Amino acid sequence: MVVYVKRSIPVELVSPPGKHGGIECIAVKLRLAAGCLTLVNVYVSQNSLRFEHLPDSVFRDPTLLVGDLNARHDSLGSAGSRNWNGTVWHQFLNDYDDVRLLGDDSPTHLQGGRIDYACLFNTEGMGGKCEVVSELLSDHFALYVELPLGKALANHGRVRYTITTNNRIRFVNQLTAWYSRYRPHDVDTFYEDLVKQIFTVVDKNTAERKSTPVRRNYTKDVQVRAWNTTVRRAHQEWTRSGKTDEARIALQEVAKACSVVREEARVKY
Known part of the structure; x- marks a missing residue:
């Protein structure tokens, strides 16, 4: 499972590829002119859709969720109104406060009966275009989704840190000492604090590093x-x-x- 993002768009990996119950997904956060949008690519094995396994961003952040949901609903042309485990995806969309289903409700399997969706969560009225692409040779049709988004004006390059071989042991020791005193409250906070600590250690080591300026030839x-x-x-x-x-x-x-x-x-x- 993979998500491709244009190089000119700043992006952050929110959730690496993984499986939670019957759902496999990967989530990335795009930094755009109007803020951030989380893009979730999801695969749900047949009849295994459970809402509690969806990424957290669906319930709190502006999110575009697309993928192979293997969901059923008779009003959308599916063969059957619900999955065998009682999950009704269409009802979830109706009950949720801020979610929009994109597209024209066309089945995207060649045999029909199961529906793949593109859904917008927490986007305050944002619309979009979603079309079925039938030209690709596959047992699924593809979904083409287009949203009215603008790129961030500033260039947010990925931060890259380097340490010398001589400072490697000191770097590890300093991070180990920090972690031994750290008491994280949740995973997100821990990752944010870890990145800040890495920056602090690397920046301090760089400042302390004595280097002879290169003399002009x-x-x-x-x-x-x-x-x-x-x-x-x-x-x-x-x-x-x-x-x-x-x-x-x-x-x-x-x-x-x-x-x-x-x-x-x-x-x-």
């Missing part, structure tokens, strides 16, 4: 580069002149002056 000095150009042109003139004595003497004078400038630059840098 004298060959990049402005005067040295200008004299190198003059020598090159003098050599070209000597060649074009047929290597006359006059051009040779001029080349030698330029080369001597360039040597003096280079020596001064070596001392300077």
